[in-house]
Amino acid sequence: MLQWMAWTTPTAIFFVVIAVILITFSLLAIKFPETPRVGILRIETTRGDRVFITLLGSAFINLIWLGLEVAPQPYALLACLVYAAAVFRWV
Numbered sequence: 001m002l003q004w005m006a007w008t009t010p011t012a013i014f015f016v017v018i019a020v021i022l023i024t025f026s027l028l029a030i031k032f033p034e035t036p037r038v039g040i041l042r043i044e045t046t047r048g049d050r051v052f053i054t055l056l057g058s059a060f061i062n063l064i065w066l067g068l069e070v071a072p073q074p075y076a077l078l079a080c081l082v083y084a085a086a087v088f089r090w091v
Contacts, residue, residue: 018055025051039091050091054084 005011025047036044045053058080065076 021051041091045091050087053091054087057083057087 034046036046062076
């Protein structure tokens with residue numbers, strides 16, 4: 001039934017991780033209400049905004065990594081984790 005989607009183990013893991021992140025941040029927002037803060041971008045951001053910025057930036061990092069063939073693709077995960085830490089610290 002889902003053959004057209006080409007579900008592979010990495011694809012399933014990706015979507016499960018995204019779902020877990022969304023559920024976790026929803027629960028955090030309920031338990032600890034968010035207060036917007038102004039970071040390096042000079043715009044007010046909440047945790048949810050920073051998650052979105054991180055996911056969007058990580059997608060671009062992976063596409064650039066694939067296009068330039070910098071190193072094996074799993075190393076892009078390390079670049080994305082560094083990027084995520086920077087976004088949550090300074091944005």
